[in-house]
Amino acid sequence: DKRLLQLAATDDLHEALDTEIGRMIRDPRFQQFVHEFTSQWLSLEKFDVVEIDNKRYPMLTRDTKTQLRQEPIHFLQYLIQHNLPLRNLIQSDFIMANEVVASYYHLADRIETGFQFVLIKHSNENLGGVLSLASILAGLSDGRESNPVKRGAWLARKIIAEPPDDPPPNVPRLEDDDAGQLTLREKLERHRNQAACAKCHSGIDPWGIPFETFDASGLFKNDPTVDARSTLPDETVIRDLNGLKSYLANDRIDRVAFSFLKHLSCYAVGRSLSYNEIVFLEEKAIELRPGDYRMQEMIRFVIRSDLFSKK
Numbered sequence: 638d639k640r641l642l643q644l645a646a647t648d649d650l651h652e653a654l655d656t657e658i659g660r661m662i663r664d665p666r667f668q669q670f671v672h673e674f675t676s677q678w679l680s681l682e683k684f685d686v687v688e689i690d691n692k693r694y695p696m697l698t699r700d701t702k703t704q705l706r707q708e709p710i711h712f713l714q715y716l717i718q719h720n721l722p723l724r725n726l727i728q729s730d731f732i733m734a735n736e737v738v739a740s741y742y743h744l745a746d747r748i749e750t751g752f753q754f755v756l757i758k759h760s761n762e763n764l765g766g767v768l769s770l771a772s773i774l775a776g777l778s779d780g781r782e783s784n785p786v787k788r789g790a791w792l793a794r795k796i797i798a799e800p801p802d803d804p805p806p807n808v809p810r811l812e813d814d815d816a817g818q819l820t821l822r823e824k825l826e827r828h829r830n831q832a833a834c835a836k837c838h839s840g841i842d843p844w845g846i847p848f849e850t851f852d853a854s855g856l857f858k859n860d861p862t863v864d865a866r867s868t869l870p871d872e873t874v875i876r877d878l879n880g881l882k883s884y885l886a887n888d889r890i891d892r893v894a895f896s897f898l899k900h901l902s903c904y905a906v907g908r909s910l911s912y913n914e915i916v917f918l919e920e921k922a923i924e925l926r927p928g929d930y931r932m933q934e935m936i937r938f939v940i941r942s943d944l945f946s947k948k
Contacts, residue, residue, distance in 0.1 A: 658933065658936060658937055658940065659933075662717060662718055662933065662936075663718075667714070667718075668710070668714060671710055671713055671714040671717070672710050673904075674713075674900075674901070674904050675709050675710045675713050676710070677900075677904060678795060678900045678901075678904070679709055679767065679773060679795060680773075680776070680791065680795065681706060681709060681772060681773070681776065682776075683776030683777060684702065684705070684706055684772045684773070684775055684776030685706070685776075687775060687776050687778065687779070687780050688780045689702075689775065689780045689853070689854065690780050690781045690853070693781060693853075693854075694852075694853065694854035696741060696854065697741075697771075697775065697854045697855075700737070701737055701741055702772075704735060704737040704738050704741075704752070705737075705738055705741065705770075705771050705772040705775075705855075706772050707738075707754065708732070708733060708734065708738050708754070708770055708771070708772055709767060709770050709772060709773065711733040711754040712732070712733045712767070712770070713726075715733050715756065716932050717932045717933060717936065719932075720931050720932055720933040720934075721931070721932055722929040722930055722931060722932075723890065723893060723894055723897065723929070723930035723931075723932065723935065724886040724887075724890055724893075724929075724930070725766070726766060726767055726893070726897070727766045727767070727768065727796075727882050727885045727886040727890075727893060728765060728766050728882050728883065728886045729765040729766050730758060730759065730760075730765060731756050731757060731758050731759065731765065732744075732756075732757050732759060732764055732765060733754045733755070733756060733757075734748060734754060734755070734757050735748070735750060735751065735752050735753055735754050735755070736748055736749070736750060736751055736752070737752070738754070739757060741771060741856075742759075742761075742764060742771075742856075744757055744759065762879050763850070763851075763857040763878075763879070766882060766886075767796075768792070768796075768848075768878060768881070768882055768885075769851070769855075769857075769878065770855065771854065771855025771856060772855065773791075773855070774788065774848065774851050774853075774854075774855035775853060775854055775855040777791050777848075778852075778853035778854075778855075779853065780853060781853055782853050783848065783849060783851060783852055783853050784845075784853075785842065785845030785846050785848055785849055786841055786842070786845055787845070788844070788845045788848040789841040789842055789843070789844035789845025789846070789848070790841050790844075790845070792844040792845070793840055793841060793844055795896065795900070796885065796893060796896055797885070797889060797892045797893060797896050798892070798895060798896035798899050798900075799840065799892075800840075801840040801841045802840070839870070840870065842867075843867045843868060843869045843870055844867075844869070844881070846865055846866070846867040847865045847867050847875060847877050847878040847880065847881040848865070848878055849863055849864070849865045850863055850865045850877050850878050851878065865877040865878065867881070869881075869884065873888070890926075890930065891922075891923060891926065894922055894925065894926070894930045894935070895918055895919055895922050897935060898918050898922050898935060898938065898939060899915065899918055901935065901936070901939050902914070902918065902939050902942075902944050902945070905939055905940070905944070905945050906944060906945060910944070914944055917942070917944070921938075921942075922938065925938060
């Protein structure tokens with residue numbers, strides 16, 4: 638940070654910053670930044686503390702959890718180092734995996750690198766991008782069942798920066814159906830019908846229901862009876878998580894870019910952003926769209942801004 642602030646005071650700001658940023662990204666210590674930022678941004682600590690039902694999900698052992706915890710970090714690092722478009726964050730035809738992670742996703746036959754993470758191409762529409770990472774999805778469960786409310790709130794906060802309102806005090810919990818006749822969708826609808834719950838859940842449930850195609854261990858359920866259809870807040874109808882990925886990577890990529898920049902900026906300056914700073918990001922970040930929101934350009938945007946150089 639000190640070196641970058643010094644460069645910000647020079648006349649040849651952009652050229653100097655580009656050189657310095659390129660050097661930093663190639664530095665082996667760059668992984669420390671990616672590790673800390675990714676963990677904070679994507680709330681990976683939730684995966685650290687969730688207690689998985691080992692009888693129900695025997696594949697998700699302690700050692701496997703350790704390796705899966707590294708997957709988002711290696712994935713984001715690859716996107717940045719290769720300066721890929723931001724849409725790969727949502728939809729990608731590859732994953733970053735070692736033998737343990739690849740085996741968890743049933744891709745063990747495609748890798749022989751031990752604990753080293755490498756790029757693996759896949760043809761599975763249910764893989765690719767942070768929305769299908771097992772560490773994130775399992776962390777947003779209770780260890781036994783998936784949790785669309787947790788997953789929806791996470792997406793709203795972390796991926797599109799449209800956080801739901803805080804729940805009111807004494808909000809009633811999502812009650813179990815004693816007769817066992819209500820589907821999850823029906824339970825959520827019953828919960829939303831309570832006046833105290835409707836406003837919050839209108840900004841959560843539409844994002845969370847598409848995740849129901851994945852179980853509490855973060856793997857695809859492969860269950861044709863799962864109803865993951867959702868009507869999003871703008872009335873777009875999607876069929877499942879793959880539909881949500883396509884929607885975000887295309888129709889809402891500007892918002893995804895804003896969210897990434899917002900979280901990156903907060904990390905860079907070590908605080909929440911002011912109203913004026915948020916407006917600045919919303920208005921200026923769109924200038925990166927013609928370049929496809931390349932990852933290194935996103936980092937340069939933050940470092941060149943007054944947000945960072947005058948912190």
